[in-house]
Amino acid sequence: MNTPPPLLSDAPETDSAADLATPARNRAAARLLPATRFAGPIPWVIAILIALVMIAAAGGLALKNLATSASADLSAAVTVQVIEPNPELRAARGAQAVRVLTAMDGVRAVRLVPEAELVALLEPWLGEGATSGDVPIPALIDVELSRSAAPDDVARITAALEETVPGARVDAQSDWLQPVYRALSALQWLAVGLIALVALATAAAVWLAARNAFAGARDTVEIIHLLGATDRQISAVFLRTVLRESAFGAVVGAGLGVAAVLLLGQQFAALDSGLTSGGGFGLADWLVIAAVPLTGVLIALLTARITIAFALRDML
Amino acid sequence: MNDRHAGHVKFDNVGLRYGTDPEVLSNLSFTLYPGSFYFLTGASGAGKTSLLKLLYLAQRPSRGAIRMFGQDLITMPRERLPDLRRQLGVVFQNFRLVPHLTAFDNVALPLRLAGADENRVMKAVAEMLDWVGLTHRAHAIPATLSGGEQQRVAIARAVIARPRMLIADEPTGNVDPEMALKLLRLFEALNNRVGTTVVVATHDVHLLKKVPDSLIMRLNKGQLSDPTGALRYPPRPAAAGEAGA
Ligand SMILES: Nc1ncnc2c1ncn2[C@@H]1O[C@H](COP(=O)(O)OP(=O)(O)OP(=O)(O)O)[C@@H](O)[C@H]1O
Ligand SMILES: [Mg+2]
Numbered sequence: 366m367n368t369p370p371p372l373l374s375d376a377p378e379t380d381s382a383a384d385l386a387t388p389a390r391n392r393a394a395a396r397l398l399p400a401t402r403f404a405g406p407i408p409w410v411i412a413i414l415i416a417l418v419m420i421a422a423a424g425g426l427a428l429k430n431l432a433t434s435a436s437a438d439l440s441a442a443v444t445v446q447v448i449e450p451n452p453e454l455r456a457a458r459g460a461q462a463v464r465v466l467t468a469m470d471g472v473r474a475v476r477l478v479p480e481a482e483l484v485a486l487l488e489p490w491l492g493e494g495a496t497s498g499d500v501p502i503p504a505l506i507d508v509e510l511s512r513s514a515a516p517d518d519v520a521r522i523t524a525a526l527e528e529t530v531p532g533a534r535v536d537a538q539s540d541w542l543q544p545v546y547r548a549l550s551a552l553q554w555l556a557v558g559l560i561a562l563v564a565l566a567t568a569a570a571v572w573l574a575a576r577n578a579f580a581g582a583r584d585t586v587e588i589i590h591l592l593g594a595t596d597r598q599i600s601a602v603f604l605r606t607v608l609r610e611s612a613f614g615a616v617v618g619a620g621l622g623v624a625a626v627l628l629l630g631q632q633f634a635a636l637d638s639g640l641t642s643g644g645g646f647g648l649a650d651w652l653v654i655a656a657v658p659l660t661g662v663l664i665a666l667l668t669a670r671i672t673i674a675f676a677l678r679d680m681l
Numbered sequence: 682m683n684d685r686h687a688g689h690v691k692f693d694n695v696g697l698r699y700g701t702d703p704e705v706l707s708n709l710s711f712t713l714y715p716g717s718f719y720f721l722t723g724a725s726g727a728g729k730t731s732l733l734k735l736l737y738l739a740q741r742p743s744r745g746a747i748r749m750f751g752q753d754l755i756t757m758p759r760e761r762l763p764d765l766r767r768q769l770g771v772v773f774q775n776f777r778l779v780p781h782l783t784a785f786d787n788v789a790l791p792l793r794l795a796g797a798d799e800n801r802v803m804k805a806v807a808e809m810l811d812w813v814g815l816t817h818r819a820h821a822i823p824a825t826l827s828g829g830e831q832q833r834v835a836i837a838r839a840v841i842a843r844p845r846m847l848i849a850d851e852p853t854g855n856v857d858p859e860m861a862l863k864l865l866r867l868f869e870a871l872n873n874r875v876g877t878t879v880v881v882a883t884h885d886v887h888l889l890k891k892v893p894d895s896l897i898m899r900l901n902k903g904q905l906s907d908p909t910g911a912l913r914y915p916p917r918p919a920a921a922g923e924a925g926a
Contacts, residue, residue, distance in 0.1 A: 588777045591739055592838075593767035594794050595760075681741055681762070 407574040411614025412621065414567040415661045418560050419622025419654055423629075425556030426650045432549040441473075441511075443522060446534045447504040459504035462530045466508055469525060471518065474509040503534075568664050575607055575669035579676050590680055600673045604666060611665035615658035626654065689715060690736065690846070690878070695745030697731055704743070705731050706903045713846075713880065718872050720889050721882040723900030729882040730774055730850055732900065736880060737771045737848045738762055750845065767795055770844030770877070772852040776835040778823040784834045785810065785819040791842040809837045812867075828855035836864055840871055846878040847871060853885065865891055 447462055449455040459477055466475045483502055510518060519537050526533040579586070586599055630646075646654075690713040697706040705728045713719060723729050734740040735747065738754070747754040749765065757765075770791070778787045785806055792802045810816050813833040823831055832855045839847060847868060853861035869892060871877045883889075889897060899906045 584777075585779050585781070588779055589790065589794065591737065591766065591771065591773075591777075592791055592794055593763045593765075593769075595763045598794065681739065681759070 407570060408610045408614040409617070410570050411567060411611055411661065411665070412617035414563050414570065415615055415618025415658050416621035416625065418563045418567075418661070419619065419657045420625050420629075421556045421559040421563065422654055422657055423622070423626040423646070423650075425553050425560070426646065426653060427630075428549050428553050428556065430646070430650070432546060432553075441509060442537075443508040443510060443519060444536045445506040445508060445522070445526065446536070447506070447530060448501075448532045448534065449503075450501040455501075455504050458530045458532065459506065462504075462506055462526055462533055465525055465529050466506065466522070469522070471511050472508060473511045474507075476507045478505040478507060480504075564660075564664065567661055568668050571607070571611065571665040571668045572672055574610070575603065575672040576676075578603060578606060579673060583676075586677075587680065590677075596674070596677045599677060600670065603673050604669055607665055607669040608662070611662045614665075615662050618661070619655075619658040622654070622657070689713065689748070689750070691746075691748045692735075693746040693748075695735065695742045695747060697728075697735065697740065698743045704903060706735075706742075709745070709905055711898070711905060711907075713878055715845075715878050716872065716876045717878055718869070718892055718895045719878075719880045719898055720892075720895050721880060721898045721900065722884070722886070722889070725884070727900040728903045729900055731903075733848050733850050733880065733882055736846075737769055738766055767791065767842070768845040770839035770842065770847040772832075772835050772839045772847075772849035774850035774882075776823075776831045778831055778834055778838075780823055783820045783822055784815055784826065784830075787823070787834055788837045788841055790838060795842065805841060806837075809841050813837050813864075829857070829860065832856055833860070833864070836867065840867065843871070843875050844877055847880070849879070849881045851883060852881060853883065853888065858887075861885075861888065862891060868892075 445462055445466065447455060447458045449458055463475050463477050466472055480502070483505055487502060508522070519535050523533075523535045526535065582603075589599065692709045692711050695706065695709040696704045698704045709732070721729050721732065731740070735742055741755070750768065752761075752765070778784075779790070782790070788809055789802050789806045792805060807816070807819075810819050813836065815830060815833055815837070818826060818830060823834070826834065832852065836849070836852055839849065849868070852868075853864055856864065865888065868879050868881065872879045881888075889895065
């Protein structure tokens with residue numbers, strides 16, 4: 366009854382421990398330990414954070430696109446006003462200005478805004494007086510340049526009109542929109558700041574989760590460490606868990622994020638305003654948005670790796 | 682492995698203290714000869730587990746030098762320790778089974794850590810469980826095993842990879858005398874047939890007499906005494922030639 370197990374019989378059909386001491390593949394490491402669990406809500410927290418980053422990123426990109434297309438439209442436009450109280454003289458100078466402008470280089474289109482249109486525009490502000498002719502209104506000319514209006518374009522037009530059309534005033538329309546651009550750019554910075562904060566929160570959540578998972582399994586880790594597991598084998602087990610849980614969070618978060626972005630996009634499209642139509646996303650924008658969940662998973666893996674490396678360093 | 686001390690474990694003036702407490706082990710100098718069978722005895726608190734922890738590389742000594750299988754443990758970089766640990770079989774005082782792995786998977790751990798082929802793992806573990814009489818409990822997790830069953834799983838795990846040195850801390854404390862004797866025979870077989878150096882810490886003086894060629898190390902308040910002369914002389918004729926200076 367006390368014969369030793371065949372394993373220990375003299376014929377060394379099995380290798381000795383020394384012969385076995387080849388580094389194990391990670392595939393084998395996967396079988397060593399049951400997957401450790403993240404604290405329950407962590408994947409959902411990651412999902413929410415990733416959805417928030419995606420929405421902020423989409424918002425930032427939409428604002429950027431909007432600002433670019435609006436400035437492309439508007440900066441190519443210049444307005445010329447001819448200020449002259451005498452109606453006949455004003456009409457003559459307006460016509461003169463149109464002639465000068467039409468003859469200029471880099472001008473694509475010139476349009477003298479009809480007085481009736483101006484009156485209609487002003488009536489709500491100035492009341493009946495605007496139509497009576499008591500209040501002098503300037504002649505207004507829309508000039509469309511073939512490219513964006515640089516300051517010297519404005520200067521060139523001003524110089525050309527100065528000689529021939531007294532009382533002409535030239536404005537680049539983009540000047541009027543400077544406050545709007547500033548607001549848009551502030552919103553973009555806000556989006557960037559939000560993304561940075563939420564990314565930080567994601568990293569912190571993952572760090573806590575990895576640390577908890579590690580503390581919960583510390584006993585197990587110590588045992589397999591003493592049985593000769595390498596740091597690589599041990600961290601492979603945790604990285605597998607972190608990868609699984611953060612991938613879950615990323616997929617759910619990406620779903621939520623994309624749904625929110627599409628929904629918002631539809632709402633804006635429904636407004637059908639000339640401005641928002643420029644906020645649509647191109648391929649590059651979608652790539653940036655898709656990079657968010659991937660980056661989230663990478664941050665999770667990196668954080669977990671560093672956490673585990675530190676915890677293992679405490680063991681001999 | 683041409684080092685003629687390749688199989689030895691040599692302690693030189695080793696001391697161990699935990700934190701700033703006084704030393705629990707002092708001035709330990711001895712050599713464990715390859716293929717010998719040692720019992721480590723001593724009262725509770727004498728430092729048996731502490732000495733074994735040094736042997737199974739869970740602790741570094743506070744002072745002194747330790748060489749194991751021809752390598753200096755004190756200067757050995759951390760990354761090389763797993764390799765050395767895989768050549769040891771350890772039965773921990775409180776078993777230390779992985780709680781969420783079945784008996785089978787616990788026994789399989791050393792082989793899987795070493796990257797052994799899964800077919801061979803299956804065969805070897807099944808054999809070993811059969812031998813310790815736990816085939817019917819192979820898929821139970823440790824919490825559902827009795828103390829004696831857990832102990833047998835721990836022992837199966839310690840010997841499964843045919844270690845170069847077996848270190849067992851009170852390995853028969855939880856089993857009946859008949860099973861204790863059977864497990865002791867397992868250690869002897871490993872010792873005789875594979876040439877494993879065996880170190881067994883025990884309170885049980887009856888056990889000492891059961892292994893004829895065994896050598897006894899006695900710990901008393903952290904100091905070693907040497908009733909059989911095991912530590913001073915090459916303990917066996919076979920080892921005598923290797924003793925050297
Ligand atoms: N981790 C530790 N930290 C501080 N002191 C410790 C630690 N482990 C053991 N000791 C102390 O070291 C001394 C020796 O303990 P050790 O466990 O080595 O004794 P032992 O001979 O194995 O006892 P037993 O037969 O009861 O298992 C004891 O006084 C114990 O309190
Ligand atoms: Mg003890």
